Amino acid sequence: MRTTFARFATTLFTLTLLAASSFATARADESDVAEGIARAIIRQASVKCLADREFEFEEATFKGTAKAVEPEKHVEVEIVDFLYVPSRVVVRYDLTARFEFAGSVKVEKTEHKVRATANVSAQLDLSANYREEGGGFVIDAKIDDLDDFVVKVDGLEPDDLPGGKAALEKAAAESLAEHSEILIRDINAWLQKNNRY
Numbered sequence: 249m250r251t252t253f254a255r256f257a258t259t260l261f262t263l264t265l266l267a268a269s270s271f272a273t274a275r276a277d278e279s280d281v282a283e284g285i286a287r288a289i290i291r292q293a294s295v296k297c298l299a300d301r302e303f304e305f306e307e308a309t310f311k312g313t314a315k316a317v318e319p320e321k322h323v324e325v326e327i328v329d330f331l332y333v334p335s336r337v338v339v340r341y342d343l344t345a346r347f348e349f350a351g352s353v354k355v356e357k358t359e360h361k362v363r364a365t366a367n368v369s370a371q372l373d374l375s376a377n378y379r380e381e382g383g384g385f386v387i388d389a390k391i392d393d394l395d396d397f398v399v400k401v402d403g404l405e406p407d408d409l410p411g412g413k414a415a416l417e418k419a420a421a422e423s424l425a426e427h428s429e430i431l432i433r434d435i436n437a438w439l440q441k442n443n444r445y
Contacts, residue, residue, distance in 0.1 A: 282332040286339055287325050289387065289445050290374070294343055295319045297438050305351070307426050309419035312351010317365060322346035328371065336377050342396075344369040353419045355410045364416055365403040368424070371396040385445045390436045397424040 298316035305312060316322075322345055329340040347368050352359040376389035399420040401413040409415055424431070 279330070279332045282337060283327055283330045285385075286330065286332075286337050287327055287341075289385070290339070290341060290343075291323055291325045292445060293389075293439070293442065294323050294325065294345070296442060297435060298323065298345055303427075303431075305423045305427060307423040309354050310349075310351060310416075310423040311359075312349060312362075314347045314349050314368075314420075317346040317348050319345055322367075335379060336375075338373075338375045340371065340373050342369055342371050349416070349420060353409070353416050355415045355419075358410075360406075360409055362409060362416055363405045364401050364413075366399050366401040366417070366420065368420070369396075369398040369400075370394055370424070381444075387439075387443050387445060389439045389443070391432050391439070394428045394432050394435075395425065397421045397428075399424070 298319040301316065303314045305314065324344040326342045326344075327339060328342055331338040344367055347366055349362065349364045349366060351362065353362050354360075371394075372391055373393040374389055374391055376387050378385050378387040378389075380386075397420075399417040401416050401420075404413050404416060411418075
């Protein structure tokens, strides 16, 4: 009788472990699917948000405009951290897009007119509640943080700018960082108006 009970207890314990493992795998699979959907929606939203928009800067180091260059072609999204629970995600991601800058940059107390193309990267924290509706998703999302700007210039006019590309990279990254609260407000307003995917 003890052998039968011991076998039963062992079998029950094994089944419990298998069920827990299956549940954990299902949750992981569900989370992977949710992360893939989130990445696709973030990319789609970023492309739409950047298309046909010009950002103006009036900072000490850079005065001018920045406009995304072919965002549908150049926007990249890399998920850094992802928390998923049904109907809610919290995502930290790196966003890279190509921009054209035009304006003036201050180098060694002198302003210089510039035009440049550059890849701009930033890290964003986004939280969102979502629900399925009408064959798509309604997403109430907001950017909570925007930082770690990196600007990599690959085309610069004039090419004899004092300090070269590095001077513009530094000035543009500083201007973006100083402008981050305004960018967050602007992006969040856009997200509220464009919440169906």
